[in-house]
Amino acid sequence: MIHESAYVEDAKIGDGTNIWHFVHVRKGARIGKNCNIGKGVYIDTNVEIGDNCKIQNFATVYQGVKIGNDVLVGPHVCFTNDMYPRASLWDDERLVKTVIMDGATVGANSTIVAGVNIGKFAMIGAGAVVTKNVPKYGLVFGNPAQLRGFVCECGVKLNVKSKSEEGVVLECPQCGKEITIDLNVYEGIGE
Secondary structure, three states: OEOOOOEEOOOEEOOOOEEOOOOEEOOOOEEOOOOEEOOOOEEOOOOEEOOOOEEOOOOEEOOOEEEOOOOEEOOOOEEOOOOOOEOOEOOHHHOOOEEEOOOOEEOOOOEEOOOOEEOOOOEEOOOOEEOOOEOOOEEEEEOOEEEEEEEOOOOOEOEEEEEOOOOEEEEOOOOOOEEEEOHHHHOOOOO
């Protein structure tokens, strides 16, 4: 379904995807199956969005962004793509790529600075300014965003079950799933 007020250029849209009011999808963009693209979203040239994603109202997804499957992008999220922006200077050589891995959540009003990679099932807190990579299952928030813990695939913050030189075993208090995180990554909490 593409709402009559949406403007979709020559883009590939997967089956079962809904594109709502006043959305603009630019030429060369690829949106997977069963996605929901909310009101006023802007999807730039050649952006890639996987299957089962939810891009909420007024998010801006600029050229150079690749979003995996099952990703939630909250309302008013802004992805950037130029490390040294100037109104009078732009060409494709200035483009810096950003990757959001499967299952990640990017909270409302977050800004994701160009070149950042967000790991699988990571969670970005509302209003965060993400200036560096986020590890898989990482929970970050603040300005600049800092690693504050880890979350389960179900979204609940994980608790430490055990620690060793090989890593830290984290356990979900809700679903019981266990996830092992590299000790060096775990020790980055709160820096």
